[in-house]
Amino acid sequence: MHALLIVNPNATSTTAAGRDLLAHALASRVRLTVTHTTHRGHASELARRAREDATGLIIVHGGDGTVNEVVNGLLGVPHPTRLTDLPVGPIPPIAVVPGGSANVFARSLGISPDPVEATNQVIDLIGHRTSRRIGLAHCDERWFTFNAGLGLDAQVCEAVEAHRSAGKLATPGQYLRATVRAFFAAKGAEPSLTAEVPGHEPVEGVHFAFVSNTSPWTYLNARPIHTNPGTTYDGGLGLFAMRSTRLGTTLRVARQLLAPGASPHSKSLLRVDDAARIRLTSSRPIGLQMDGDYIGLRDRVEFVSVPDALDVVAPPAR
Known part of the structure; x- marks a missing residue:
């Protein structure tokens, strides 16, 4: 499976050593491409492109803002007047390795706030093909998670x-x-x-x-x-x-x-x-x-x- 790792290098609790460890560990499980965000909205652009390229999994290493950008890139602008708010076609699942100051979304899913522990947890979950489907919400033409x-x-x-x-x-x-x-x-x-x-x-x-x-x-x-x-x-x-x-x-x-x-x-x-x-x-x-x-x-x-x-x-x- 091809996975895209989206890293926000400016997130509060990310380090170069931690990012290298995460990428090395994930590469043992999936065919991995690593991309660092460089500007506001970049994670959204990367996620949208990954969906168009039929990427199998998106892994986010950053805070709640980066996760939110990825979700909005994957799902696009919600349209409450359509029969469905979701885009047509497959949407890759996401995994989160916390890297921000609060990491509310990851915690709410049962993912450890510690990046090293979360890395091991996510790798085990990927290995056992463990996932769940969740509901989301939107307002003001934008999705939110928690x-x-x-x-x-x-x-x-x-x-x-x-x-x-x-x-x-x-x-x-x-x-x-x-x-x-x-x-x-x-x-x-x-x-x-x-x-x-x-x-x-x-x-x-x-x-x-x-x-x-x-x-x-x-x-x-x-x-x-x-x-x-x-x-x-x-x-x-x-x-x-x-x-x-x-x-x-x-x-x-x-x-x-x-x-x-x-x-x-x-x-x-x-x-x-x-x-x-x-x-x-x-x-x-x-x-x-x-x-x-x-x-x-x-x-x-x-x-x-x-x-x-x-x-x-x-x-x-x-």
């Missing part, structure tokens, strides 16, 4: 990107500090969002909303965040929308998010765990993030779940 959102999380992603642009590492502590700053900066603002989910009454007065494609997910190393425990890659989308920024309410819900086995609930929380579509509208432009990348200001976004969208080299779902 989550998206409007408001607080987008502000955090924007702040972390600025931190990275200044040459600093995006650590879990940085995500936490950015979250605290963004929360208090927006605390006095009037809620601008309205959430609409088929089968539910529209809910106004929302301050911020997460839309998840899986649970749990996390930017805090191994500490999982359970916004929507009933949401999986095998089902629809999860909506977590807060109608209050009171400190006491927020802290109670935050404790629930971090508690093993918890099911977040509050009078101020709108939570739906299996939705085919979610529409969020805002009375003023508000930030949008997808897979940890800040996209920009939007006032209307529709999130669409697409089942069975992509094959991934990963352990079976638990």
